[in-house]
Amino acid sequence: MHMGNEELMEIVDLWNLKPKIREKIHQLLAENLPESPPHLFRYYGPEPGKVVQLEREFALKSGARYALAVNSGTSALIAALVACGIGPGDEVIVPAYTFFATASAAVVARAIPVIAEVDETLTLDPEDVRRKLTSQTKAIMPVHMRGLPADMDALMEIARESGLKIIEDVAQACGGRYRGRWLGTFGDAGCFSFDFYKIVASGEGGMVVTDDEEVYIRAQSYHDTAACWRPDRYAREKMPGELFCGENYRMSEVHGAIALAQLRKLDGYLERCRKNKKLLTERLESLRGVQLQPVNDPDGDAAQCLILFAPTAERAREMIDNLHLEGVPAGGIYDKTVRDWHIYTYWEHILERKTPTPEGCPYTCPHYQGRLPEYHPEMCPRTLDLLSRTVHIAISPDWEEDRIEDVAGKIARALKGG
Ligand SMILES: Cc1ncc(COP(=O)(O)O)c(C=O)c1O
Known part of the structure; x- marks a missing residue:
């Protein structure tokens, strides 16, 4: 019976191997993935293609257990928030200095962004995060701006104390580390962008990394509502929360091939x-x-x-x-x-609570039991x-x-x- 590398990797994961040994075996198997004939769609290929290879190498390099390629950094943030269960009624703390997509992803996931100060490191100020915590806070989104690591020790401690999720925005810091570990691997999920301006650039593209199988499965579900990601596409759900209506954030093989070539130069x-x-x-x-x-x-x-x-x-x-x-x-x-x-004073979409329909969700959502933040340019x-x-x-x-x-x-x- 022929066994593909993917199946072999799954078997390797079942063993309780030391992380270094598991990584090495994954590396050897990844290097031996057969060259696939040109194929534009990541699913249904005759062999695992470029996007699968990119995910494997990205997981290996970052040290994350799972990596899911998507079509942009914004998609990565939205899929990660949804996968972590963030939604109506929740507040998410974001820094005042980040590209607007961090805050807008929270709104698209139907949560309320709460804007916090950055400190001299130009990343989230943990002290201000503490001041902004409320009973509605569900997640913190540290952003590693311009390649600069956020204070992950302090932010992880706040998250642990208050039972919060951490979704890291690593759009501008692919390959950056904190205390020897890749940025993006501290929180519940890490989100990368491969757009034109980024360290690994494929024109458009992104990646979600996580160690949590459930987050990975839910991120897959949200990123491909057609469920092509499922080996048994039309099967009933195998765990509660696995299947729901999502989007199409799939990465194409062309973008996968470019991102893979770039990743190898990182x-x-x-x-x-x-x-x-x-x-x-x-x-x-x-x-x-x-x-x-x-x-x-x-x-x-x-x-x-x-x-x-x-x-x-x-x-x-x-x-x-x-x-x-x-x-x-x-x-x-x-x-x-x-x-x-990149500066919150210009996020009129948020400051003026602009929404695509007049009902004003998520700001008017009845599930939201908190006091809406008072957004203003001097905050x-x-x-x-x-x-x-x-x-x-x-x-x-x-x-x-x-x-x-x-x-x-x-x-x-x-x-x-x-
Ligand atoms: C900090 C930050 N987050 C998110 C994004 C969104 O990434 P993308 O353009 O791939 O959607 C960007 C892109 O500029 C960014 O700089």
Whole structure:
């Protein structure tokens, strides 16, 4: 009887093997997956195709038990929230600095987003999360912005104490780590984006990772309402909560093939970014008057940028102008005159509780027993103060050492100038 690699992997999972041994066997089996003939749809293929291979390698690299490829980071967030049982009546805490999709995913899942401050790490401030907890809080969504790890120790502790779910938004930090573990593997689910701007980019795409079989099954259910993901597609449900009406968030084989090729370059890319950020940081640390951003676990930082804080917003703008004159790829994050959906003040969809139909769900949902948050543009002043004083320098993986010296020298000159 022929046994496919998938079946072999399932058998391996049944043994109570040490994680390292299980990973190694998975790796060997994944490497031996047969090359499939070109096939555009991930299901019904003659052999497991590119999306399956991507999921296998992603699970292996991240250390998560399950990985489910989807068609965007937003889809990943929505599917993960639904899979974790978040819905009507629930509040979900999101940071004031993140792409709007984090908060909108909560609304699409029919929960109420509660906006909390970020701290100097530009990720969720655990103290403010504590202040925002209510009896309706069901989940926290840490976002690892610009490759920077959130304070997972503190956030996991809050979640444990209060029995909350954690859904990590790792859209901007694929391959980032915290205390040696991949970001996205701390919470109940981790959500990645492979859109055009991301570290692993396939044009569009995303991934949900989890260690929880039930979350995985429910995420599959939501991501493919046609249930092609089920080996016995039309069978009755095998556990309560397995089958319900979902969406179509399936990843195509074309996107899977591109994401897979990109994923295989991830380690080298991150190594170069990390090396360059470290060298640049070392050169700037000795400069007087430079306030470098503190990073939760610098070794895990995906090193996409180096951030400095100026004493005032005006000084930050001057520094950015000086850096531009020096030819350094610098920018600010928040400027009152520039609309940007990464900053909560511009999320009118949320602040004004806009909904596609006039009934106003989820804000008017009778299952919601709490007091609706009072959304307004000044509600997170610390976040606005920090973001307005930020000088953001993009790190290039292609810089050689002499270019880093050059950039450091230009930053030193730009900081003195003005
Ligand atoms: C922090 C964050 N979350 C979620 C998303 C949504 O990802 P996608 O564009 O793949 O839907 C993005 C994309 O910009 C993001 O930056």
